[in-house]
Amino acid sequence: MQNTDLHSTYLLEEIRKEKLELSLMEVCGTHTMAIARSGLKELMPKGIRLISGPGCPVCVTAQADIDAVVALAREPLVILATFGDMMRVPGSESSLAQERSRGADIRVVYSPLDAVALARSNPGREVVFLGIGFETTAPAVAASIEMAATEDIKNYSVWSLNKLVPPALNVLFSDPELRVDGLICPGHVSTVIGISPYVELAARYKRPCVVTGFEPSDIIEGIYMILTQIKQGRSEAEIQYRRVVKPQGNVVAQKMIDRFFEPVTARWRGLGSIPASGLAIRKEYEAWDARVKFALPEFPERPTRGCSCGEILKGKITPLECPLFGRYCTPSTPIGPCMVSQEGACAAYYRYGRRVN
Numbered sequence: 001m002q003n004t005d006l007h008s009t010y011l012l013e014e015i016r017k018e019k020l021e022l023s024l025m026e027v028c029g030t031h032t033m034a035i036a037r038s039g040l041k042e043l044m045p046k047g048i049r050l051i052s053g054p055g056c057p058v059c060v061t062a063q064a065d066i067d068a069v070v071a072l073a074r075e076p077l078v079i080l081a082t083f084g085d086m087m088r089v090p091g092s093e094s095s096l097a098q099e100r101s102r103g104a105d106i107r108v109v110y111s112p113l114d115a116v117a118l119a120r121s122n123p124g125r126e127v128v129f130l131g132i133g134f135e136t137t138a139p140a141v142a143a144s145i146e147m148a149a150t151e152d153i154k155n156y157s158v159w160s161l162n163k164l165v166p167p168a169l170n171v172l173f174s175d176p177e178l179r180v181d182g183l184i185c186p187g188h189v190s191t192v193i194g195i196s197p198y199v200e201l202a203a204r205y206k207r208p209c210v211v212t213g214f215e216p217s218d219i220i221e222g223i224y225m226i227l228t229q230i231k232q233g234r235s236e237a238e239i240q241y242r243r244v245v246k247p248q249g250n251v252v253a254q255k256m257i258d259r260f261f262e263p264v265t266a267r268w269r270g271l272g273s274i275p276a277s278g279l280a281i282r283k284e285y286e287a288w289d290a291r292v293k294f295a296l297p298e299f300p301e302r303p304t305r306g307c308s309c310g311e312i313l314k315g316k317i318t319p320l321e322c323p324l325f326g327r328y329c330t331p332s333t334p335i336g337p338c339m340v341s342q343e344g345a346c347a348a349y350y351r352y353g354r355r356v357n
């Protein structure tokens with residue numbers, strides 16, 4: 001047995017001795033998947049609940065925004081370039097996959113730079129990249145705008161639905177109906193933003209925040225660090241994922257985001273409108289802003305009847321409490337985005353954790 005295994009086994013045994021009653025939220029969808037896959041929920045002592053949060057970018061995209069991109073895909077001459085997870089997310093009346101089967105030109109790409117290449121090779125078309133993601137994805141989207149601006153590619157634009165994680169955490173911590181005793185903070189996002197947003201959160205709401213990696217051994221250690229803080233009466237921001245995350249984050253990536261985007265109010269599924277939680281393209285780069293090029297109307301938020309994704313994203317219920325889970329809503333017949341996305345809590349429970357309560 002390797003040293004890390006021995007260390008994790010020891011920490012897990014210590015965690016399992018705990019008698020405290022606590023709810024710890026994993027913010028990131030990758031954590032949700034890793035926890036479900038490794039069966040960590042089942043290994044927790046009775047009093048410790050691990051709840052999922054709003055860390056899946058596809059899942060938190062508001063229904064109204066899905067409806068807007070479906071409308072965008074119907075625009076003449078448009079090639080809509082998107083990450084694959086968005087294809088099957090149901091809007092109010094249609095999804096991108098349905099629109100593609102009806103003739104819309106929608107391409108799955110692996111990077112925003114692939115979308116710029118599409119624009120370069122299709123000069124008679126308008127290529128729109130769907131910007132979905134958090135602070136981790138935003139620098140690459142910014143780089144695509146920079147490339148298009150440098151090469152003067154005018155038929156490329158971005159429909160930005162990019163979001164910032166800390167404002168959403170603020171909303172969760174200030175919700176009196178939600179009990180979160182500590183945060184397992186997202187490893188990927190924190191490589192960009194560093195630890196300072198969590199320092200503020202931990203101090204304001206008196207809850208420990210630990211930036212944690214994605215291996216089961218990382219998550220066990222992150223949970224152990226949160227419990228240690230609680231038992232010592234501390235509420236601080238700490239980094240478990242030290243091999244990747246630096247306290248200051250990635251300053252180059254932060255500058256890239258700041259140069260091309262500005263914070264705006266954004267709609268989140270389940271959490272509503274949150275000030276300064278979205279990224280809009282700055283006016284200097286509006287030639288590459290699809291919202292300026294295509295003046296679509298505002299779409300109303302029309303939540304899907306019976307789908308509880310909003311409550312799941314707030315950590316108020318688990319997927320098992322949704323009456324549609326596993327009966328009417330499955331990965332092959334998804335009703336909400338949490339069952340579609342690779343990082344969605346419902347998909348994680350369906351794949352790995354249907355027996356976990």
Ligand code: SF4
Nearest residue numbers: 308309322329336346
């Ligand atoms: S199981 Fe399906 S319907 Fe229920 S919350 Fe999850 S995605 Fe929505």
